[in-house]
Amino acid sequence: MLTKDEAQKLANKVMGYSTFADCQVSVTSAEQAYTRFANNGITAAAFSLRHDVSIAVTRDGCTGVYAADDLDDAALRAAVKKAEEFAAIAPPNPERLEPVGAQKFPDLPAFDDRTAKARAPEMIPHVKTIVDEAVKRKLVAAGLIERTHRLSAIANKAGLAGFHESADSQLTTTIRMEDGSSSGWAGQPSARISEIDSAALANTACDKCLRWKNPRRIEPGNYTVVLEPTATGDIVRLIGSGFSARSTDEGRTFLSKRGGGNLLGEKLFPEYISLRSDPLDWRQPSVPWTSDLLPTRPMAWIEKGVVGSLAYDRYWASKTGKQPTPGLGGGGSGAGGLSLELDGSDATLDSLIASVERGLLITHFWYIRAVNPQTLQQTGLTRDGVFLIENGKVTAPVMNLRFLESPVRLLKNTVKVGQAKRVRGLEGGLMVAPSLVATDFPLPSISDAV
Amino acid sequence: MAATAAAMADQLFAAPEGSKTPSSDLEKLGAAALAEAGKYKASYCDIRIVRLRNQRIGTRLSPERGTNRTLAVPTVAEDSSFGFGVRVIVNGAWGFASSPLVTKEEIARITGEAVVIAKANASIQSRPVRLVPVKAYRERWETPHETDPFDVPMAQKLDLLRSVAEEVKKNSRVFGSVATLSLRSEDKYFASTEGASIQQLILQIYGNLDATAVDVQKGISRSRSYTPTQASAGWEYVPEMNLAENAMRIREEVVEHLSAPPVKPGKKDLILMPNHLMLTIHESVAHPTELDRSLGYEANYAGTSYITLKTRGERIASEHCTFVGDRISPRALGTVGFDDDGVMTSEFTIVDKGIFRNFQTTREQAAILGDKESHGCSQADSWATVPFQRMPNVYLKPGSQDTTPEDLIAGIDDGILIDGRGSYSIDQQRYNFQFGGDAFWEIKGGKRGGMISSVAYQARTPDFWQACDGTAGPAYWRQFGTTGDAKGEPTQINSISHGCSPTRFRQVNVLVTD
Known part of the structure; x- marks a missing residue:
């Protein structure tokens, strides 16, 4: 792992190798350590270190980009030369703007050193806790514990210089019956590995597995649903690309108005729906700059049900007379995408369940894909625990179902939000999300999967 | 071996004319891992030394806001990655570690790391790892090709993509078009304690054409794509992608798609x-x-x-x-x-x-x-x-x-x-x-x-x-x-x-x- 000093010196050294007046360098050093387990035993564990030096050079609007992981001087000089050769061949980019100069980046919460350094001695006891609990209950555990440590230094010849270091961790586990007839899941992402509670996760996943046994077939259709926080995050985070100002102005998002214009300032959602990104929230390790290398900042995308902001990159801001903003994710548009938060309330999950006369309690979703990029309609399936709610009580396990719904309609149909926490979906999406109750959630078919 | 083998990746993976066996320099690096694993009494060890290269070239044609002009936004980027990973079996459990620093000394150190990880993993084991036998090959293999796509001038690639993106945009009802090519090259050396010594070169080419049409009055945006067969091949395959011919087809089909009625379920x-x-x-x-x-x-x-x-x-x-x-x-x-x-x-x-x-x-x-x-x-x-x-x-x-x-x-x-x-x-x-x-x-x-x-x-x-x-x-x-x-x-x-x-x-x- 490079140090801060080494990364910054490396960025400046590489910049010095370029003869171009417009040169931008990004240096990343990233460590990963993890342990996988399945069938109540460890199946793989690894430690890896990767470097990346990305060089972008521009002359007369023509840009070449080359990235390498070889930190040897000769290799870095060759990488710069390659980027310059590409720039000499590339046609000019008419959307390119002048490089940004020196910036004052916000101080993000400090990363947790213990998380950054964790290795097998810190991880394996968590695996043992889960496997022991599963074996005790005659169940079968699988899962992953991992931590990452990453530092980035950026610099350009216009005076820009930035540095950031972060660490993150997660533990997820799937507990199944020995005959494969039931499955339960629990997971916890945490910026502090010391806060991972493997005993609680083991209990949750084991309990869910035992409670979900012999699920009942129900009729597909529209249901009132209670989504646990991970399930909420699985769908809501996919709203991001809809806030692109450019795509919206071009008539290609759910926020485009028919005939032209956009829905900024309109109340589309209930007043208890507020969607923000907050890179200063210590719970969600983020980066202090946007994809345009401008300082990031908190943003309110939906404020009490009203569309509060659109995401402007520098180019589109310059074309429309707006100020550039952080992005919302979904299109690689910057820091906002790493720190999305849907506001919750003090209401417990039990109180949400108690408010439902007939509906379904959903643990989380799987294999979610966009069906229509404009309306943001998605499809995917429930997984690892779905339960029937009758008269405010969980009464029976039910078989998995496929859903066909957009985050936009889900938020419009939300009638209650519960307590929020940081969640990580199976396919990697991170956000702070609450449990919620939503009506008319389309579940058009049954799945036999366990 | 030089202090930084990474700087010598080109020489390490170069194939002398007609060579049917791996480079001797790679074999020496591989042997460092296998010898180190032997010191720790690992029952199995393999090492992969890999150099990856990816090239991404593209042209996006979009209307400029407030004018009738079409802007062509190019992408010209390449990345490379070079390193090694060592896998061992100790006490019936797998261990793995890797590093981007390809030297004999680092290979020995990382092999030791993999052994430490394997020993830790053995503490929670459902069944000891066993492997079926394999013949010990000493071979060199390459994706059959005439021209390495990375050797083709960048200007030629850009010209091709620009011309097909423009072909898509010739229908004024097409809002935007994107043409891309991605090239991948993987040089890989594999050695194991069971006698394997294998060097391979894998070349892949991916191409794509996208067209978008928008009806602002109706609030509809639709697309049509042409994705030719993505292939392991040399540059000689690219003409067979028929990008230009299919550009003409999808520009008409995207407009048809915009007004196509929804299916009756x-x-x-x-x-x-x-x-x-x-x-x-x-x-x-x-x-x-x-x-x-x-x-x-x-x-x-x-x-x-x-x-x-x-x-x-x-x-x-x-x-x-x-x-x-x-x-x-x-x-x-x-x-x-x-x-x-x-x-x-x-x-x-x-x-x-x-x-x-x-x-x-x-x-x-x-x-x-x-x-x-x-x-x-x-x-x-x-x-x-x-x-x-x-x-x-x-x-x-x-x-x-x-x-x-x-x-x-x-x-x-x-x-x-x-x-x-x-x-x-x-x-x-x-x-x-x-x-x-x-x-x-x-x-x-x-x-x-x-x-x-x-x-x-x-x-x-x-x-x-x-x-x-x-x-x-x-x-x-x-x-x-x-x-x-x-x-x-x-x-x-x-x-x-x-x-x-x-x-x-x-x-x-x-x-x-x-």
Whole structure:
């Protein structure tokens, strides 16, 4: 792992190798350590270190980009030369703007050193806790514990210089019956590995597995649903690309108005729906700059049900007379995408369940894909625990179902939000999300999967 | 060996004319790991030294805001990565460590790290790792090619993409177009304590064309794509992609798509074209026949499978369906000389006339099954990642010589022909799936009609393949590739090919989407 000093010196050294007046360098050093387990035993564990030096050079609007992981001087000089050769061949980019100069980046919460350094001695006891609990209950555990440590230094010849270091961790586990007839899941992402509670996760996943046994077939259709926080995050985070100002102005998002214009300032959602990104929230390790290398900042995308902001990159801001903003994710548009938060309330999950006369309690979703990029309609399936709610009580396990719904309609149909926490979906999406109750959630078919 | 072997990657992987054995410098580096593992009494060790290169070239044509001009935004980027990973078995458990610093000293240090990890892993073990035997190969293998795509001048690539993107944009109703080419080169050296010493060069080319049309008054945005066969090949393959010809086709079809009426949902017969069905095969046949899923090793993420050890010998599809797995077909993305266990690749039957016969396996999995040898399906996506079971190319064999797509269409009263990839989703045991497509045509009274839109079909995998009642002959068989196959934790990405002829399915549940 490079140090801060080494990364910054490396960025400046590489910049010095370029003869171009417009040169931008990004240096990343990233460590990963993890342990996988399945069938109540460890199946793989690894430690890896990767470097990346990305060089972008521009002359007369023509840009070449080359990235390498070889930190040897000769290799870095060759990488710069390659980027310059590409720039000499590339046609000019008419959307390119002048490089940004020196910036004052916000101080993000400090990363947790213990998380950054964790290795097998810190991880394996968590695996043992889960496997022991599963074996005790005659169940079968699988899962992953991992931590990452990453530092980035950026610099350009216009005076820009930035540095950031972060660490993150997660533990997820799937507990199944020995005959494969039931499955339960629990997971916890945490910026502090010391806060991972493997005993609680083991209990949750084991309990869910035992409670979900012999699920009942129900009729597909529209249901009132209670989504646990991970399930909420699985769908809501996919709203991001809809806030692109450019795509919206071009008539290609759910926020485009028919005939032209956009829905900024309109109340589309209930007043208890507020969607923000907050890179200063210590719970969600983020980066202090946007994809345009401008300082990031908190943003309110939906404020009490009203569309509060659109995401402007520098180019589109310059074309429309707006100020550039952080992005919302979904299109690689910057820091906002790493720190999305849907506001919750003090209401417990039990109180949400108690408010439902007939509906379904959903643990989380799987294999979610966009069906229509404009309306943001998605499809995917429930997984690892779905339960029937009758008269405010969980009464029976039910078989998995496929859903066909957009985050936009889900938020419009939300009638209650519960307590929020940081969640990580199976396919990697991170956000702070609450449990919620939503009506008319389309579940058009049954799945036999366990 | 120089202090920084990384700076010498070109020399390390260079192939002297006619050479059939690995570079001696690579063999010396590999030996450093194997010798170090011997000191720790590891029962097995392998090392992969890998240099990856990716080149991404593109042209996006978009209207400039407030003018009538079209702006052409280019992309010219390349990245490279060089490093090694060492895998050991100690006390019956795997250990793995990797580093981007390719020197003998670092290889020895990292081998020691892998041993420490293996010893720690052995503390919680469900069963000790055993491997089936493998012949010790000392070979060099390359993707057959005439011209290394990385040697082709960048200007030539940019000119090609600019011209086809402009071809798409010639219809004024096309809002925007994007043309891209991605090139991948993987130099890989593998050595093991069982005597393997294998050097390979894998070259891959991916191309794509996208067109978008927007009706602002109606609030509709639609697209049409052309994705040629993604291939393991040299640059000589690029003209066969027929980018210019297909640019003209999709610019008209995207406009037609914009006003195409939505489908009327219900049970319908489907004709699925090879560039669509390849993904259905990928998700509903190739993934469920991965043995690690069936054994529970992927339970926490990718999932398990509806196919179990007990399914061998049972019917899972109609008699029209014979699927083979291979890693040897020309130009297929999964084709290599040897897998990451050092096993020479081959072809094997997965489903024979609807009856499930064989799982995909690695050396470790073959030992679990009691098989004598592996099917050669071990792969890692980089030097920094752990090899595990990945799918081979999986093909649906064509139907009889004289069956044409028109014959299949003629037998449909109410159906849909689906072309290209759309959205796709399948459950964690590969039962319930939903697929969209890139373009759809109505079939009425045995004839193909006009374009329709907003189509998706949902089915249960065994029911769907049992509903297959015909596939066109060998003349219509095509192979396509997919480049983003995700599996494992942390997730690894794989590129793989699937092939088939246009195929008919009866009475599938069709939905209307947004």
